[in-house]
Amino acid sequence: MRFSGWRVLKEGLTGNRGWGPQWRDPEPKREYDVVIIGGGGHGLATAYYLAAEHGITNIAVLEKGYLGGGNVGRNTTIVRANYYLPGNSEFYSHSLRLWEGLEQELNYNAMMSQRGMINLFHNDGQRDAIVRRGNAIINQGDDAELLDRDAVRRLVPYLNFDNNRFPIMGGLLQRRAGTARHDAVAWGFARGADMRGVDLIQNCEVTGIDVEGGRVTGVQTARGPIRAKKVALAAAGRSSQVAALAGLTLPIESHVLQAFVTEGIKPLVDHVVTFAEGHLYISQSDKGGLVFGSYLDFYSSYAARGNLPMVEHTMETCLAMVPAISKARLLRSWGGIMDMTPDGSPIIDHSPIAGLYLNCGWCYGGFKATPGSGNAYAHLIATDRPHGPAAKFRLDRFSTGHGLMDEEGTGAQHNLH
C-alpha cells in the first residue's frame, strides 16, 4: 500500500476504511540467513537496507517488547551533521544525506524538518572552538555559518542575550540540521523491511546466543530456538546484556540521559538551539511542546528515569537561556539508556565470534545516526567489509588506543563524556 496525497483524500472521503496494518505479525521460522537482535531504529534500518540494497530478505528482527519501544522512542529527535573528528564527521554527514531522502525512499512521512540548528557561544574561547568546528564541517561537505550576535538576535530574538555570566556572543548555524518524528522513523523502516519480506517478530526476547567452534549458529528465544547464519546485535541500551549471552564483555557503561517536554505553547522556538554553558538543547514539537535536555546523570543506570539534581540543572540552564518560558509547565520527563563508550563514539564492527556482528555504543548520538547506522551495518553484514563512512567505528580501538574518537577532548575514559 502506497501513501499519497490522493490516497489520504480518498480515505478521508470514505471513512478511512481502506487502511490496513502496516506490517505483518509473523510466527518465527526455524531458520534465517540473518537474525537481528533489537527492533529499534537501528535494527529496523539494518533490516531495511539489507533487503533494499543487498537483496538479503530472509531476515528476522527479534524484539523483546514492541517495535520502536526503546531509545528511538526516548530521545529529543534532533538530526544534525556537525561532528569534528574524522570518523564521526564523515559518518554523520552520510547519515544526514540519507535522512534527506528518507521519506521519498520509504514512502513514509517521517516529518523530517530541516529547521536549522544554532549552537550558541559565550566567550572568545568558545568562538575559536566553534570556528574550528565550522571549518571542519565545511571541509566535510556539510553546511555551517558563523553568526555574530546581531545575526543570532535576528533569528532567535527570544533568548536572553545579556545573561551576566553567559552573554550570547554569536552562534554556529547549520541550516540542514533539524528534527524528525522519532516513532515514524522506526515505523517507516519497519514497513519498508516488512514489504520486502523481513519478518518482524515482537515479544520475542533473545535468551541465548548459540556458538559452535567459534562461529555463531543461532539464537535461543522466548518463542523457541532460531538458527541463523549471521546474528547482528542492535540492542543499544542493553548491549552489554545481549553481548554477555555470547560470552563477550563490551567497553560500555549504561547511563541515563533525561529529556523533558512542556505543555504546548504557541510557536516560539523555530530552530534547534543549544546553549553552551551548562549545556542545553531545545526545540519545539509540532504539537507545541518545548522539548529539551541536558547532560547525563553521570552514574550507571538502567532505570529509564533520572534523579532530581539533573532536573534542577536542566531547568536552571533552560531559564538562563530563555527566561520567557519560565511559566510554561513541565508535562513529562523521560530517560533513555545510553550505551556509553570510553571515547564517546560508537562501534559498528565484527565481534571476535565469526558471524556475530556488533552495533552498539551510540552514546547520545543514536537517533540522528539511525539511517546511517542501518546502512553501514547492513553493508558490514552483507559483505563482511566495513562501510566507508563507518570504517573507523572499530571495536579494537580501545585495546590498541589507535583511532580513538574523543570528540570532547576530555580523555578516552568512562564517565567523562
Added chain:
Amino acid sequence: MRIHCPLCGARDRREFSYKGAALVRPLAAAEPEAWHAYVNLRENPAGPLAELWYHEMGCGSWLQVTRDTVNHSVLEVVLARDTALGAGA
C-alpha cells in the same frame, strides 16, 4: 538518591562524585590485556553493582557503594580503604 556515608551519615547525591565500577587496579607490569580490561571493559550489570563514589563535598572519603542500577536503591556503603581496593595502600 541519597548515599549513607559511613563517616557523615545519609547525604544527598550532589555531595558525591562518581568514579564508576569498583575494580582492582592491575599491577604496573601487568599485561596490556589486564589494563584494557581495567580501563575499558565493563560487566555493566542491570542490577547490583559495586562502584566508587567520592564524598567530595563531605569528608573526602572514597566509598565503595553497592547500588542497584535498575532502581537506584543503595544497598551497601563501606569505606573503599576497607575493601580489596584498599589492600595495596
